[in-house]
Amino acid sequence: MSSSEKLECTATGRMRLIGVCKVCGTKKHTFVSKDGTIKKKTLAEITEAKEKKEKAKKKKEAMKIVKKLLAEQGAVIW
Structure with missing residues (x-):
C-alpha cells in the first residue's frame, strides 16, 4: 500500500482499499479481503x-x- 491508500471497513462489514489515482488524481476504491489483498479471479x-x-x-x-x-x-x- 502506498501512502495515499487506506484500508477501511464499510457499513456492511466489507473491507475496501481507498486511494487517489497517481495519473488523474481521482479518488478510487476496490473491495478487498480482510487482510487488504486483492484476489485475482x-x-x-x-x-x-x-x-x-x-x-x-x-x-x-x-x-x-x-x-x-x-x-x-x-x-x-x-
Missing part, C-alpha cells in the same frame, strides 16, 4: 460469472415476454 471464475450473468439476462427477458402475453390474454399478472 481465474479464467474459469470469469467465464462462470459471464455465463451466470447471461443466464439471468435471458431469464429476465423471458419473464417480460410471459407477462406481456398474459396481459394480452387478460390474465391477472402477479
